[in-house]
Amino acid sequence: MTNDILVFAEQRNDKLHPAALQIVTPAKELAARTGGKVVACLIGGALNAAVEAIDKTGVGAIVTVSAPALANYSALRYRTALAAVIGKVQPRVVLLPATFMGRDLGPRVAAKVGAALATDVVALSINAEGTLDITRPVYNGKASCHVGFPKDRPAVASVRPNTFPAATGGGGATREALAYTPAPGDDRIDVKEVAKAGGEVKDVTEADIIVSGGRALKSEENFKIVYELAKELDAAVGASRAACDAGYQPHSRQVGLTGKTVTPRLYIACGISGAIQHLAGMRGSKVIVAINSDKEAPIFKLADYGIVGDLFKVLPAMTAEVRRLKG
Amino acid sequence: MKVLVVVRQVPDSTTNIKIQAGGQDIERAGVKMVVNPFDEFAIEQAVQLKEKRKDVASVTALIVGPATAAEALRIALAVGADDGIHLQDEAFDRLDELQTAALIATVVRGGGYDLILIGKQEIDLDSGQLGPALAELLDIPHVGTTVKLEFAADGKSFVARRRIEGAEEVVQVSLPALVTADKGLCEMRYPSLPNLMKAKKKPVKVFKAADVAGFAAAVANLGGVKMHAFQPPPERPPGKMIPGEPEPAAKELARLLREEAKVI
Ligand SMILES: Cc1cc2nc3c(=O)[nH]c(=O)nc-3n(C[C@H](O)[C@H](O)[C@H](O)COP(=O)(O)OP(=O)(O)OC[C@H]3O[C@@H](n4cnc5c(N)ncnc54)[C@H](O)[C@@H]3O)c2cc1C
Ligand SMILES: Nc1ncnc2c1ncn2[C@@H]1O[C@H](COP(=O)(O)O)[C@@H](O)[C@H]1O
Numbered sequence: 001m002t003n004d005i006l007v008f009a010e011q012r013n014d015k016l017h018p019a020a021l022q023i024v025t026p027a028k029e030l031a032a033r034t035g036g037k038v039v040a041c042l043i044g045g046a047l048n049a050a051v052e053a054i055d056k057t058g059v060g061a062i063v064t065v066s067a068p069a070l071a072n073y074s075a076l077r078y079r080t081a082l083a084a085v086i087g088k089v090q091p092r093v094v095l096l097p098a099t100f101m102g103r104d105l106g107p108r109v110a111a112k113v114g115a116a117l118a119t120d121v122v123a124l125s126i127n128a129e130g131t132l133d134i135t136r137p138v139y140n141g142k143a144s145c146h147v148g149f150p151k152d153r154p155a156v157a158s159v160r161p162n163t164f165p166a167a168t169g170g171g172g173a174t175r176e177a178l179a180y181t182p183a184p185g186d187d188r189i190d191v192k193e194v195a196k197a198g199g200e201v202k203d204v205t206e207a208d209i210i211v212s213g214g215r216a217l218k219s220e221e222n223f224k225i226v227y228e229l230a231k232e233l234d235a236a237v238g239a240s241r242a243a244c245d246a247g248y249q250p251h252s253r254q255v256g257l258t259g260k261t262v263t264p265r266l267y268i269a270c271g272i273s274g275a276i277q278h279l280a281g282m283r284g285s286k287v288i289v290a291i292n293s294d295k296e297a298p299i300f301k302l303a304d305y306g307i308v309g310d311l312f313k314v315l316p317a318m319t320a321e322v323r324r325l326k327g
Numbered sequence: 328m329k330v331l332v333v334v335r336q337v338p339d340s341t342t343n344i345k346i347q348a349g350g351q352d353i354e355r356a357g358v359k360m361v362v363n364p365f366d367e368f369a370i371e372q373a374v375q376l377k378e379k380r381k382d383v384a385s386v387t388a389l390i391v392g393p394a395t396a397a398e399a400l401r402i403a404l405a406v407g408a409d410d411g412i413h414l415q416d417e418a419f420d421r422l423d424e425l426q427t428a429a430l431i432a433t434v435v436r437g438g439g440y441d442l443i444l445i446g447k448q449e450i451d452l453d454s455g456q457l458g459p460a461l462a463e464l465l466d467i468p469h470v471g472t473t474v475k476l477e478f479a480a481d482g483k484s485f486v487a488r489r490r491i492e493g494a495e496e497v498v499q500v501s502l503p504a505l506v507t508a509d510k511g512l513c514e515m516r517y518p519s520l521p522n523l524m525k526a527k528k529k530p531v532k533v534f535k536a537a538d539v540a541g542f543a544a545a546v547a548n549l550g551g552v553k554m555h556a557f558q559p560p561p562e563r564p565p566g567k568m569i570p571g572e573p574e575p576a577a578k579e580l581a582r583l584l585r586e587e588a589k590v591i
Contacts, residue, residue, distance in 0.1 A: 017492075072496070073491075073496065074498075075459065075462075075468065075469055075470075075471065076468055079463065099492065100471070100472060100489075100490065100491040100492060101491070103455055103471070104459055104471040104472070105459075106456070106459075107424075107425065107428075107455070107456035107457075107458070107459040107460040107463070108459040108460065108462065108463045108469070109463075110425060110456075110460065110549065110550075111425055111428065111429075111459075111460040111463035111464050111549060112463050114548045114549045115549065116423070116425065116549070116550050116551050116552045117424075117425055117454075117456055117550065117552070118454070118552055119453065119454040119455055119456060120453060120454070137453070137560070138451065138452050138453060138554075138557075139338070139342075139344045139353065139451055139452075140340065140450060140453065141560055142342075142343075142344040142559075142560065143344050143346060143353060143557050143558060143559060143560065144557070144558050144560060145554045145555065145556060145557045145558070146554070146555050146556040147552045147553065147554050147555075148552065148553045148555060149551075149552055150551040150552070153548075153549070153551075185466070185468075188467075188468040188500060188501050188504070189468045189470070189498055189499075189500050190498065190499040190500070191496055191497070191498050192486065192497040192498065192499055193496075193497040194491075194494050194495070194496050194497070195488075195494060195495045195496075195497060196493065196494050197490075197493060197494050197495050202493065203492045203493030203494075205492045205493070206492050206493055209590070209591070233591055251474075251510055251511045252490065252493075252495075254510065257340055257364070257450055258364050258365070258510040259510065265590050266584065266588075266590040266591065276340060276341050277340050277341075280340070280450075283560070286590070287584070287588045287590050288563075288566075289580065289584070290566075300566065300568070301566075302563060302566075303566040304563070304564075304566050304567065304588065305566060305567050305568075305569060305580055305583055305584070305588070306566050306567070306568045306569065307568075307569050307573075307576045307577070307580060308568065309572075309573045309576060310573060313573035313574070313577075314573045314576065314577045314580075315577075317573055317574045317576075317577035317578065318577040318578075318580060318581055321577055321578045321581040321582075322581050322591065325581055325582075325585055325591075
């Protein structure tokens with residue numbers, strides 16, 4: 001193993017996932033401790049804009065694996081490509097974003113190269129023995145714990161999006177292109193199509209701000225007022241399970257234990273009671289706002305700002321005020 | 328087609344988590360254990376396949392865990408699995424998720440399973456490593472966070488829809504393969520009391536570490552992370568309640584979010 005830190009810079013269609021820029025931040029801190037450099041790895045079809053974008057974060061080296069067969073994510077092809085990069089770089093630590101891709105690829109690659117792995121990490125450090133030590137939430141955010149890694153094998157960690165600021169400052173990283181050499185059977189997964197879900201509105205896992213609606217909205221039609229505020233804030237629309245099960249919103253928008261886990265800068269819960277399973281998906285949000293007619297609703301225990309009132313009156317007033325403030 | 332469902336037992340999602348003095352683990356005593364909700368979707372999918380397709384020969388449910396985990400296995404059997412495998416040994420309790428995948432791979436390799444179904448992650452440790460790692464160790468393809476599964480008529484491949492950010496990937500995969508279930512795949516039916524009784528009579532094989540040839544070697548070269556120093560989540564400072572009529576309150580909220588919290 002070298003002292004280098006490898007960062008899997010996730011991209012789709014030559015566009016970096018925002019979390020790819022964020023995970024360079026802890027990678028640089030780790031590299032400062034190990035005395036190695038940060039190496040970014042990009043895997044995909046045509047890679048140009050994504051490479052330039054990652055070079056602006058101050059990584060020391062960039063390794064690309066580009067091939068038409070890698071244009072879409074495939075667990076098999078990407079694990080072959082990433083394992084090849086790991087074989088070449090021999091990093092002490094590999095970081096991936098804890099996105100759908102990173103969480104899918106991390107365990108596969110770790111098993112392939114004989115590494116150890118922690119998922120959805122929120123803090124990282126190198127301990128006195130030179131190995132990785134991380135912190136991660138467990139039990140749906142009702143606790144957190146430290147995870148220590150064994151000394152003798154690479155450490156892989158997927159890092160929770162929006163935990164670190166995007167890295168900046170750099171340019172002129174060394175660049176190297178590795179060829180993709182398919183492993184036997186890599187073609188057993190064939191991506192037919194990537195179909196947009198939930199309309200043209202941003203997905204909850206991509207947004208900085210989320211406006212979420214619960215059972216109190218009472219119909220799909222009524223969700224219009226949630227969408228109006230979301231549009232004004234450039235936010236995504238989320239929903240509780242009760243709202244999704246009732247058919248007001250598709251399940252792709254469900255936030256919570258069996259929905260998506262989100263960590264936005266601002267989460268506005270409208271007519272959501274704050275059941276423990278809903279909190280499981282959003283308690284990592286930076287600022288939480290609750291609007292609920294019941295002053296005893298458990299969501300208020302978590303909220304930074306709360307309004308006890310009828311969301312059908314509060315939301316439109318808020319939309320108008322945000323519009324006015326933004327001028 | 329032989330189907331395997333991997334099931335885990337986790338604390339009920341409403342459990343009040345208390346941390347042991349010293350922080351080495353959470354308090355386990357008195358915690359209500361349930362089938363991992365994501366594994367429920369996998370169980371139901373397996374049973375529905377068996378009900379709908381003539382070419383599904385059997386559904387086997389597998390669990391790794393202490394004696395009490397037999398209860399989760401029994402639910403899978405009551406819902407419709409034909410038989411069970413219970414990997415039960417104190418040595419297994421110390422494995423991390425990658426090593427658990429290696430253990431399961433050692434047991435099921437050569438078992439002739441064409442389709443392995445498992446929840447996308449467990450709701451206690453939330454690591455979601457088991458499915459993809461197990462597929463890698465068995466050298467079969469996998470589809471993660473699957474919300475829809477449609478088999479080809481010949482039963483040799485399927486098209487899966489997998490959830491990603493704001494979109495769904497539509498992937499075709501040839502068998503044998505592993506699928507991790509997300510919400511939307513299907514809801515598990517409630518196991519009836521008579522079926523829970525009948526499940527007691529279904530065959531369950533129990534394996535100890537000594538029964539798993541190659542166990543030590545399989546777990547020696549990967550994983551091995553150690554969890555320690557459990558802590559409650561950081562306290563959030565008390566929130567600010569904004570009084571008054573809806574309209575002025577909404578205005579004040581917008582102002583606070585802009586000027587105080589600086590998030591909009
Ligand atoms: C295994 C399991 C997994 C689960 N996973 C999830 C999950 O992923 N996500 C999730 O959200 N839930 C999940 N749940 C369900 C969860 O327990 C709750 O049932 C659900 O979150 C409730 O949704 P809600 O808050 O919209 O509805 P309710 O609890 O019915 O709350 C509605 C709220 O709206 C308020 N209200 C009503 N009218 C108005 C109004 N006009 N103005 C303002 N406020 C109003 C009410 O006071 C109330 O607090 C799960 C449950 C289980 C058992
Ligand atoms: N108009 C309303 N104002 C305040 N709370 C409501 C209103 N309608 C329903 N609720 C609450 O919302 C939750 C779900 O309502 P329902 O879906 O109508 O059963 C319950 O907690 C109700 O008390």
